[in-house]
Amino acid sequence: QKEVEQDPGPLSVPEGAIVSLNCTYSNSAFQYFMWYRQYSRKGPELLMYTYSSGNKEDGRFTAQVDKSSKYISLFIRDSQPSDSATYLCAMSSSASKIIFGSGTRLSIRP
Amino acid sequence: GAVVSQHPSWVICKSGTSVKIECRSLDFQATTMFWYRQFPKQSLMLMATSNEGSKATYEQGVEKDKFLINHASLTLSTLTVTSAHPEDSSFYICSASFGGGETQYFGPGTRLLVL
Numbered sequence: 001q002k003e004v005e006q007d008p009g010p011l012s013v014p015e016g017a018i019v020s021l022n023c024t025y026s027n028s029a030f031q032y033f034m035w036y037r038q039y040s041r042k043g044p045e046l047l048m049y050t051y052s053s054g055n056k057e058d059g060r061f062t063a064q065v066d067k068s069s070k071y072i073s074l075f076i077r078d079s080q081p082s083d084s085a086t087y088l089c090a091m092s093s094s095a096s097k098i099i100f101g102s103g104t105r106l107s108i109r110p
Numbered sequence: 111g112a113v114v115s116q117h118p119s120w121v122i123c124k125s126g127t128s129v130k131i132e133c134r135s136l137d138f139q140a141t142t143m144f145w146y147r148q149f150p151k152q153s154l155m156l157m158a159t160s161n162e163g164s165k166a167t168y169e170q171g172v173e174k175d176k177f178l179i180n181h182a183s184l185t186l187s188t189l190t191v192t193s194a195h196p197e198d199s200s201f202y203i204c205s206a207s208f209g210g211g212e213t214q215y216f217g218p219g220t221r222l223l224v225l
Binding site: 034036049088101102103 | 114116144151159203213217218219
């Protein structure tokens with residue numbers, strides 16, 4: 001079993017829809033949770049960073065962490081064609097390197 | 111803030127030659143730098159972790175004599191692909207962290223094509 005599982009997609013939704021991206025993990029020691037966005041042929045860009053459980057909101061993006069279920073989510077409201085990219089979840093504990101999910105390819109249809 | 115640059119952004123070389131890729135943290139001092147490679151439509155594969163002034167720690171299966179990493183200062187790390195072969199063609203991305211290192215900031219990547 002991989003430490004971090006992420007559905008590779010592709011996920012295609014119409015413009016304006018709410019997008020839900022998810023990851024599950026197996027290591028209960030993970031405390032730091034991140035979402036990165038990667039456009040084609042570019043390096044990943046840090047979108048959201050969360051410590052422990054709870055929600056964090058930044059503009060149209062909301063990150064949720066449920067440590068009891070070992071499940072994290074990223075919600076994108078009012079999705080735009082410019083949100084089309086690959087989204088990578090990532091997580092770590094204080095003692096470990098960051099473990100990345102395989103990424104979900106998202107396409108927003110105009 | 112937390113900007114990381116890479117140079118070059120792409121490079122084409124002949125088989126057997128060596129290629130050096132630079133990674134710089136522009137507005138912070140990076141205690142740790144990381145090197146990844148990424149194949150098309152796949153996730154990031156960590157190659158090695160380096161701390162300034164020490165030898166890099168390589169992941170299992172990554173040849174340290176082939177992928178030479180130097181981290182001479184808190185703002186610069188280099189990856190040299192020695193005697194490159196076509197199978198080394200990939201997208202190489204560096205990242206940098208500071209403080210506790212719980213998160214990483216990525217460079218824009220370097221696309222390497224070995225002919």
